[in-house]
Amino acid sequence: MSDIQNLTTFDPFADATKDDKGGAHGENFIHIRIQQRNGRKTLTTVQGISSQYDxxxxxxxxxxxxxxxxxxxxxxxxxxxIQLQGDQRNSIKEFLMKMKLADENQLKVHGF
Structure with a gap:
């Protein structure tokens, strides 16, 4: 009975492997994820933005x-x-493209 899914821990960064670097143009991917907190509360995380930006x-x-x-x-x-309160996956994707911090092919949106 150890195959019950909600008893196992979930690492939201597990699917982001180091071989994600080097896509079509040699760029790094920016991963946008959502994490469930307690109840209906969620947390949006953004990982992979270049260190040249503040x-x-x-x-x-x-x-x-x-x-x-x-x-x-x-x-x-x-x-x-980056951690943001709430489900901001689509908003942050549009924001990063609007500010020209990333192309659409650099962004990977994960979640349920």
Missing amino acids: LKKIVKACKKEFACNGTVVEHPEWGEV
Whole structure:
């Protein structure tokens, strides 16, 4: 009976392998994920934005535009990751393309 799915732990970063680098143009992928918190609460994470950009300024602009809270956290394997409150997957995808931080083929949206 150990195959019950909701008793196992879920790592939202497990599907982002290191061989994601080097797509059609040699670019890195930006992974946009959603994590379930408690109840109906969710958390949107954005991993893979180039280190040449100031993530704190991106979070500040996102917080203002999406009317949500957000922060930058340090992940031990993937470096700095943006966290936003709520399901902001489509909003952050459009925002990154509008600000020309990423092309559509660089963005990978994950979630349920």
